[in-house]
Amino acid sequence: MSAAALATPTPVIRLEGVHKVYSTGKLEVHALRGVDLVVRPGEFVAVMGPSGSGKTTLLEILGCLSRPSAGRYWLAGYPAGELESDALARLRGGEIGFVFQSFNLLPRLAAVENVELPLLYAGVARRERRRRALAVLERVGLGPRAAHLPAELSGGERQRVAIARALVNRPALVLADEPTGNLDSATGEEILALLGEVHAEGNTLVVVTHDPGIGRRAGRLVAIRDGRVERDSGAA
DSSP: OOHHHHHSOOOSEEEEEEEEEEEETTEEEEEEEEEEEEEOTTOEEEEEOOTTSSHHHHHHHHTTSSOOSEEEEEETTEEGGGSOHHHHHHHHHHHEEEEOTTOOOOTTSOHHHHHHHHHHHTTOOHHHHHHHHHHHHHHTTOGGGTTOOGGGSOHHHHHHHHHHHHHTTOOSEEEEESTTTTSOHHHHHHHHHHHHHHHHTTOOEEEEOSOHHHHHHSSEEEEEETTEEEEETTOO
């Protein structure tokens, strides 16, 4: 192996020939058709395409929420598509941070408690959980709102809590699904700026979006249509 190959970091994402087929009775829907994709540490990738293009299915596979029907997927060097359910859940919890359009915050938990959840599932001690959750809330500008319930926060603040929760476990990959979709344009711009800062700190981001603003800010655009990668601005 060459010195250049040895120096190349392990991809955070590697998909090879990934297909996804959904069967409903006699009907088969081919959501993904032979997708190849490599994302290296520190990249900011926007995945864009029309409704029904396969974006959501791709996100589910990248997030280890669904398995390919065919093809292979490695996450941070681990063969995600070949792991048993328990091992896959541990990999997902340790290596991926999720940001959802609908925030997915637990309404009866304060912001800091929502951010602590990935650390709780990982078995981190209570005092360390609280320390790290407060630190990352400060990082996203919500330190003074740590004790507030989601209902007491604006939409932009709730999305900041979701971003803090995604970062608290120091994952290899942050996946975001339409992170500005439920926000007004001004608040959406604030979240875009925050995602840019998160990326600038060295985090790997893959964002599925219809928002052209994210497409412009991302360092790489992957366009999906009819279950195939139509265009990849970062392809070799």
